[in-house]
Amino acid sequence: MTASSDVGSAQPELLVPPMPKPAPHVSGPGRSSQLLTWLGVAPFFIFALLFLILPTGFLMVGAFQDPQGHVTLANFRDLLQPGVLDAYWISFKVSAASAIGGAVIGSLLAWAAVQGQLPAWIRPTLMTFSGVASNFAGVPLAFAFICTLGRVGLVTVLLKKYAGINLYSTGFSILSFSGLTLTYLYFQIPLMVLIVTPALDGLKREWREACDCLGGTSYQYWRYVALPVLWPSVLGAALLLFANSFGAVATAYALTGSSLNIVTILLYAQIRGDVLHNQNLGYALALGMILVTGLSNGGYIWLRARAERGRR
Amino acid sequence: MAFLEIENLHKSFGANTALHHFDMKIERGEFITFLGPSGCGKTTVLRMIAGFETPTRGVIRLDGRDVTHVRTRQRKVGMVFQSYALFPNMTVADNIGFGLRVAGRPQAEIRKRVDEMLELIKLPQVGERYPWQLSGGQQQRVALARALAGKPQVLLLDEPLSALDAKIRISLRQDIRALQRELGITSIFVTHDQEEALSISDRIVVMNEGRVEQIGTSSEIYNYPRTRFVASFVGTLNILSGHVVDPASGKMAIDGQELVTTQQLAPHDAGKKRLLALRPEAIVLEAPAAGRNSLAATVEEVNFLGSVVRIRARVKDAVISLDVFNDPTRRLPERGQPVALGFSHENLLVLEEGAA
Amino acid sequence: MKSQSRVGAWTAMVVGTLYFLIPLIATFEFSLRMRRDSYSFEAYSVVLTDPRFQASFGYSILMAVLTIVVGVLLVVPTAYWVRLRLPKLRPVVEFVTLLPLVIPAIVIVFGYLRIYNSSSILPLTGNERATDLLLVLGYVTLSLPYMYRAVDAGLASVDVRSLTEAAECLGANWPTILFKVIFPNIRSGILSGAFLTFAVVIGEFTLASLLDRPAFGPYLQLIGANRAYEPSALAIIAFVITWASMGLIQVFGSARGSARAAAGPKP
Numbered sequence: 014m015t016a017s018s019d020v021g022s023a024q025p026e027l028l029v030p031p032m033p034k035p036a037p038h039v040s041g042p043g044r045s046s047q048l049l050t051w052l053g054v055a056p057f058f059i060f061a062l063l064f065l066i067l068p069t070g071f072l073m074v075g076a077f078q079d080p081q082g083h084v085t086l087a088n089f090r091d092l093l094q095p096g097v098l099d100a101y102w103i104s105f106k107v108s109a110a111s112a113i114g115g116a117v118i119g120s121l122l123a124w125a126a127v128q129g130q131l132p133a134w135i136r137p138t139l140m141t142f143s144g145v146a147s148n149f150a151g152v153p154l155a156f157a158f159i160c161t162l163g164r165v166g167l168v169t170v171l172l173k174k175y176a177g178i179n180l181y182s183t184g185f186s187i188l189s190f191s192g193l194t195l196t197y198l199y200f201q202i203p204l205m206v207l208i209v210t211p212a213l214d215g216l217k218r219e220w221r222e223a224c225d226c227l228g229g230t231s232y233q234y235w236r237y238v239a240l241p242v243l244w245p246s247v248l249g250a251a252l253l254l255f256a257n258s259f260g261a262v263a264t265a266y267a268l269t270g271s272s273l274n275i276v277t278i279l280l281y282a283q284i285r286g287d288v289l290h291n292q293n294l295g296y297a298l299a300l301g302m303i304l305v306t307g308l309s310n311g312g313y314i315w316l317r318a319r320a321e322r323g324r325r
Numbered sequence: 326m327a328f329l330e331i332e333n334l335h336k337s338f339g340a341n342t343a344l345h346h347f348d349m350k351i352e353r354g355e356f357i358t359f360l361g362p363s364g365c366g367k368t369t370v371l372r373m374i375a376g377f378e379t380p381t382r383g384v385i386r387l388d389g390r391d392v393t394h395v396r397t398r399q400r401k402v403g404m405v406f407q408s409y410a411l412f413p414n415m416t417v418a419d420n421i422g423f424g425l426r427v428a429g430r431p432q433a434e435i436r437k438r439v440d441e442m443l444e445l446i447k448l449p450q451v452g453e454r455y456p457w458q459l460s461g462g463q464q465q466r467v468a469l470a471r472a473l474a475g476k477p478q479v480l481l482l483d484e485p486l487s488a489l490d491a492k493i494r495i496s497l498r499q500d501i502r503a504l505q506r507e508l509g510i511t512s513i514f515v516t517h518d519q520e521e522a523l524s525i526s527d528r529i530v531v532m533n534e535g536r537v538e539q540i541g542t543s544s545e546i547y548n549y550p551r552t553r554f555v556a557s558f559v560g561t562l563n564i565l566s567g568h569v570v571d572p573a574s575g576k577m578a579i580d581g582q583e584l585v586t587t588q589q590l591a592p593h594d595a596g597k598k599r600l601l602a603l604r605p606e607a608i609v610l611e612a613p614a615a616g617r618n619s620l621a622a623t624v625e626e627v628n629f630l631g632s633v634v635r636i637r638a639r640v641k642d643a644v645i646s647l648d649v650f651n652d653p654t655r656r657l658p659e660r661g662q663p664v665a666l667g668f669s670h671e672n673l674l675v676l677e678e679g680a681a
Numbered sequence: 682m683k684s685q686s687r688v689g690a691w692t693a694m695v696v697g698t699l700y701f702l703i704p705l706i707a708t709f710e711f712s713l714r715m716r717r718d719s720y721s722f723e724a725y726s727v728v729l730t731d732p733r734f735q736a737s738f739g740y741s742i743l744m745a746v747l748t749i750v751v752g753v754l755l756v757v758p759t760a761y762w763v764r765l766r767l768p769k770l771r772p773v774v775e776f777v778t779l780l781p782l783v784i785p786a787i788v789i790v791f792g793y794l795r796i797y798n799s800s801s802i803l804p805l806t807g808n809e810r811a812t813d814l815l816l817v818l819g820y821v822t823l824s825l826p827y828m829y830r831a832v833d834a835g836l837a838s839v840d841v842r843s844l845t846e847a848a849e850c851l852g853a854n855w856p857t858i859l860f861k862v863i864f865p866n867i868r869s870g871i872l873s874g875a876f877l878t879f880a881v882v883i884g885e886f887t888l889a890s891l892l893d894r895p896a897f898g899p900y901l902q903l904i905g906a907n908r909a910y911e912p913s914a915l916a917i918i919a920f921v922i923t924w925a926s927m928g929l930i931q932v933f934g935s936a937r938g939s940a941r942a943a944a945g946p947k948p
Contacts, residue, residue, distance in 0.1 A: 053762040054770065060755060061777045063803075064822050068792020069784055075795070122697045129690025139694075145927045146701060151884050152901040153919035156912040157704040160711040167707035199704065202697075219410035222377055225397040226404040227424035227475060237423070241414035260785030263886035267902055277787055284791050284891055299788045310783045322413075322457060 069303070075296035088297035097279065097289075101301065104276040107190060108258035111197035116251040118198070119205025126206075127213040140210065143203035150200045155267035158196045162187045188269050196268055197261070201254050208253065212246035212320065242320075249316030256309035260302065276302060326389060328353035328511055329374070329479060334383035336369050343369045344535045347383070351513070356505055358514045360522040361532035362558070367515045369535075371481050374513065376400050387478060403472030403510075407484040409464040411456040417467050418443075418452035424475035442470035445504065462493040469501065473508065480505065480512040486521065494518075498525050519559045523547060531555045548604075553676050556602050563603040563645045564676075569594045577601060577673070580641040584618045586673040600676040607672035608647040610636075610658065613665055618673060620645075620666040624658045638664055705920065712913035724914035731911075737900035741889075744813075744896060745882040748820040749875045752828045755821065757871065760832045761863055764841050778829040781822050786887045790819060794891065812892055819888045824881050828874035835870020836863075872933040880926040884919055 079085045092098070126136040161168050164181060172178040186192055216239055224234045262277045271278060276298065282288045283295040327350035334347040344366040351357055359367035372378045374385060376397035385393045392400050411420050419426075421442050422435040430438075443449045446466040456464055465485055472480060482501070486494040502525040505512050516522055522529050523543040531538040531546060531554075539546060539555045550556035553564065567579035572590035576583060579601065586601075613619035622638035622645060633648045634657060645666065649657075658664050715723040728734055763774050781789070793815060797805035805815040844866065848858045864871070886898035901919070905912040 050762075050766045054759055054767060054774070057755060057759040057774070058777075060818075060821075061780075064793075064818050065777070065780055065784075065789070065825075068789055068796050070792075071796050072788065072792050118697070121693045125690035125693040125697075128686070129693070130687055131690050131694065135694065141927075141931065142701065144931075145924050148880055148927065149920055149923050151886055152898060152905060153884065153916035156901075156905055156916040157708040157920075160913045160916070161704040161707035167710055168703060199701070202700075217408065217410060219406045219408055220412060222375070222397070223404060223406065223410045223412075223471075224423075224427075225377075226375065226400075226402055226472070226477075227427065228398050228401075229423070229427040230398065233427045237427075238412050238414070242412075256783070260787070262785075262787050263884075263898065263902075266886070267905055277785070280787055280791065281887075281891070284787075284794060295791070299791055302785055302788055303783075306783050306785060 072296045072299045073303070075293055076300040078293055078296075080291070080293060088291075088293050091291065091294050092297050092301060096274070097294075097298065100274045100276045100279045103190065103274055104259055107194055107197065107275060108255045110194045111201045111258045112251050112254035114194065114198050115201030115205045115254045116247060119202045119250075120209050120247055122202065123206045123209045123213055127210060128216075139206065143206040145203075147200050147203040147207060150261070151263035152267040154196060154199055155264050158187055158192070158199070158268065162192065162195070188272060190273060193265060193269055193273060196264060197258055201258065204257065205250055205254060208250040209247060212243060212250075216242065245316040245320040249313040249320065252309045252312045252316070256306040256313070259305050259309070327351055328355075328388055330384075330386040331370070331374070332384045332386070334370065334373065334385070335381045336366075336373065336378065337381050342535055347537060349530065349537075349540065351511060353511055354509045356502065356512045356514065356525065356527045358516060358522040358526040358529045359532060360516060360519060360529050360559075361538075362517055364534070365532040366535040367530075367532050368483055371483055371513060371515050374479065375402050375404055375481055401475070401477045403475065403477035403480045405465070405468050405472050405480070405482045405485045407487050409456070409461070409468045409488075411464055411468055411471070413456055416453050416455055417448075417459070420456070420467060421471045421474050423471065428475070438474055442474050445473075446470045446500075461489050462497055465489065465497060466500070469504070473504075473510070478511070480510050482512065482514045484515055484517070486516070486518075494521070501525070523559070531558065533558075550602070550674065551677055553600060553602075556674070556676060561605055561646065563605065563643070563647075565601045565603065565640065565643045565645070566598060567601050568598045569596060571595065575670070577675070579620065579643075582620055582640075584620065584673055585670045586675055587670045588673070588675045590675065602674040602676055603645065603668060603672065605635075605646045605648050607668045608645070608666050609668070610647075610649065610664055611667040614667065616670075618668050618670060620668075622664055622666055624660055624662045624664055627657055627660065638666065705917075708913045708916050708920075712910060712917055715910040724910040725918075728911050728914045728918070733900060734915075737895050737897045740895055741883050741885075741897035744817060744820060745879045747817045748824060748882050749878050751817060752821045752824055752878060753832075753871055753875070756825070756828045756832050756874070757864065757867070758859060760829060760836055761841065761859065764833075764836055765845060774829075778825050782826050786823055786885075787891070789822060790888045790891045793819060806892070812894060816888060816892050816894050816896075819892070820878075820882050820885065823885070823888070824874075824878040827877040827881070831870045831874030831877065832867060833870075835867035835873075838870075839866045869933045873930050876926045876930045876933070880923055883922060883926075 076088055077084055077086070079087060092101075122139065125131065126139045158166075160166055162180070163169065166187070169180045172180055187196075220238050220242075221234060224238055229237070260277065262281060265273065265275055265278055266281065269278075271282060279288075280295065280298050280302065283298065287295075289295060289298075329349075329351040331347060331349045331351075334344060336342070336344040347366075347370055349357075359370060361367050369378065373380050376392070376395065380393060383393070384391060387400065411417075412423065415423070418436075418439050422439045425435045425438060439452065440449075443452055446469060448463060448466055451459060451463065451467070456467070459467065468485075485501070486498055489497065498521055501514075514522075514526065523546070526543055528540060528542055529546050530540050533554050539551045541549075546555060547559055550559065550562075556562045557564070565579050567577050567584075569590055570576040570578050570583065572592050572594050575586045575588070575590060577586055577599070578584065584601075611617075611619075620640060622640045624636060624638050625644060626637040628635045628637075629651070632651050634651055636647050636649065636658065638645050638647070647666065712724045713720040713722065715721065715727070759774065763771055794806065797803050797815060805811045841863070844862055845858055848862045853862070884898055884901070885896065886902060889896035890899045890902070901912070901915055904915060
């Protein structure tokens with residue numbers, strides 16, 4: 014199930030250029046036709062205004078106001094209260110962990126499929142599966158991991174039965190920070206695979222051959238050529254994963270519920286029941302979220318532009 | 326013993342044979358071109374000399390040393406690719422100095438060598454720029470510098486000009502040849518462009534479908550092609566079918582008209598059908614003269630192309646092209662007009678049997 | 682050296698496969714355990730015959746269909762118009778369609794609740810039907826990036842200007858051009874976008890939950906909180922639906938649209 018609230022970028026190829034080239038401009042005669050032309054895109058912009066820009070803008074403005082409507086920065090000061098700050102910190106940790114984990118494992122898988130000289134059917138299978146798995150987030154994913162690593166989950170039981178390892182006595186629980194991170198990886202890794210594979214394809218075979226001719230070893234190739242070329246893409250993708258994880262709600266709600274205090278759960282509770290007893294603080298919370306996801310996405314786009322620079 | 330010896334080289338990819346029995350001896354300092362259409366195997370040979378592919382059979386010897394199974398890294402070959410393959414994350418200077426850097430040479434030496442190379446390729450100012458800031462021609466010159474910086478034994482060029490504009494192609498191929506002469510480095514150049522091959526090579530290897538068709542100098546390949554493939558691939562060629570009248574005196578007949586050729590004919594060829602070839606530039610419109618061949622034909626088409634006028638004339642079921650220089654004072658023949666095509670005995674080529 | 686990387690690659694693949702398959706296997710195995718001592722599909726039959734399942738699933742399907750219809754009617758003319766008449770506006774439109782990927786859904790629905798509550802000029806949360814409408818519009822917003830991109834790619838692969846001019850010469854008016862000429866030619870792009878929208882809407886939780894609508898997402902969450910075996914059956918059903926949607930995208934996407942879109946506009 015695509016809980017799109019969880020998978021902000023279900024199709025990463027959306028964020029990979031180039032957009033198809035536009036058709037040449039057809040000039041229209043006269044001013045009335047100009048008006049008509051603008052009228053054609055009016056529905057779209059009215060829709061975007063009403064259901065995307067205004068709601069978000071309202072929240073952003075409200076973050077700078079107090080309940081009486083006066084301009085203030087008090088909400089941002091209140092964001093620093095322990096409960097909220099904790100939530101941001103835990104959200105940050107979960108997002109960073111799943112982003113880094115997803116980035117590393119996803120890159121390895123993508124590399125294995127692209128350059129690992131495996132049978133030809135492995136790559137398309139991995140791509141297809143990644144396409145599906147990157148959309149399989151939200152409540153059903155939480156269920157699946159409870160069935161796997163919950164107290165009576167299959168893996169927990171098998172580990173106890175055949176390897177004598179009592180998972181839960183080590184303090185591990187699926188309903189925790191590490192459990193959530195592990196669950197998030199299920200859609201973060203495929204997302205990484207989908208984003209990074211084109212970048213790996215972009216590693217021209219000739220670079221490796223040129224490096225060989227010039228006397229470079231495998232290590233030297235990776236150190237001086239491949240990794241420098243790849244790191245913007247990989248880092249950018251990691252940022253995307255970070256933003257993706259930061260904004261996820263459904264998986265967390267179904268898995269850890271209100272026991273793990275992350276920003277999205279806090280915001281959810283706030284919207285539902287005003288647990289912060291301050292509407293405007295809720296707005297500030299939302300604004301904080303937008304800043305984080307906005308900066309991460311911005312970073313991704315900038316790094317991607319950098320990576321494209323040397324490409325023809 | 327030659328500098329680069331290739332013996333009985335064979336390459337198959339599974340059931341598909343890309344190269345049959347390639348044999349060649351290349352002297353130090355020679356500029357050799359492998360010429361042929363796509364898929365003829367020329368790049369395959371190059372890649373085996375570089376070490377990117379291993380031959381299925383055969384031996385490659387470089388300066389006396391058997392390198393057939395030696396890793397590319399240890400062969401000291403310089404390679405220039407069609408797509409330039411410059412490392413995009415490094416400046417031009419870093420690219421050129423890369424080979425020396427991985428060999429652990431001191432910084433000062435690297436810097437000096439890089440400056441030398443930049444002078445050599447006449448781009449002294451671009452050291453700190455990145456590849457994507459340069460034009461295609463400049464990038465290829467940098468790629469050349471990078472390949473030569475480490476003083477390799479052999480320089481390999483895999484269709485280096487194919488991605489460039491026509492004008493740059495012509496000037497850059499001259500530069501490459503000049504550079505090669507100056508450094509005296511043995512070079513192998515792969516291309517499908519016959520004009521390129523003819524203009525800059527010491528010797529050309531014409532290949533087709535994994536086989537060598539002919540090895541020779543530019544002049545030999547062009548003027549004395551041995552097979553129909555070579556004849557038609559290199560330059561335009563008129564091909565006619567005729568038969569041998571008298572092998573001893575070189576008498577041939579096309580459509581009942583008698584012609585003489587100076588090419589060697591075996592005694593048992595008498596009466597046999599053979600393919601004859603005639604270069605367009607070898608033909609003149611002249612009245613039949615003693616000691617020269619003359620073919621009666623009917624003009625089909627006259628095309629004014631500027632400096633040259635191309636005339637197509639028909640001899641029974643073959644159409645012959647000939648080019649005459651543009652001369653406004655001279656009257657050109659008209660369509661349907663009978664003409665006499667004159668050419669020397671030497672210019673009538675007989676193609677090898679089995680070349681049809 | 683080559684064989685070393687082979688071993689590494691295989692290891693990565695095997696580990697990856699295990700990580701991705703084990704949860705699915707575990708879930709499936711768990712879902713079969715409803716009846717003690719024997720494997721059965723009891724959990725599935727309980728789920729499928731649950732009237733609440735049928736109601737919420739049906740509701741979500743309806744929402745998905747409405748979202749697709751509204752989305753297509755909004756996006757296709759816009760994308761077409763921008764390509765044809767206002768190419769300079771393209772970056773702006775693109776930016777707008779990418780906003781839902783940056784702004785989390787929870788923030789968007791928060792905004793809705795504040796702006797469109799009973800005390801505003803557009804009281805969309807007042808009654809159930811109005812809230813349903815708001816939900817559909819919210820879903821359209823969430824699926825905007827995917828729908829626009831799929832349609833735009835489809836438009837790129839046909840020469841929109843020539844088709845329009847040819848139709849105009851033959852006397853067609855705008856609606857005719859749009860519905861009889863443009864739509865059929867970007868069918869695979871539309872279908873791609875439609876299936877992706879379907880997958881997005883079917884399991885969506887945040888919007889449905891906060892707007893208090895009886896959709897499939899909240900139902901799943903409720904079942905998870907209260908029952909033991911049914912959630913795993915539902916998870917498997919959900920996975921199958923996701924796989925089917927994605928599979929259909931591949932089928933329709935690669936058939937004409939995306940293959941040609943990848944090749945670029947016709948010369």
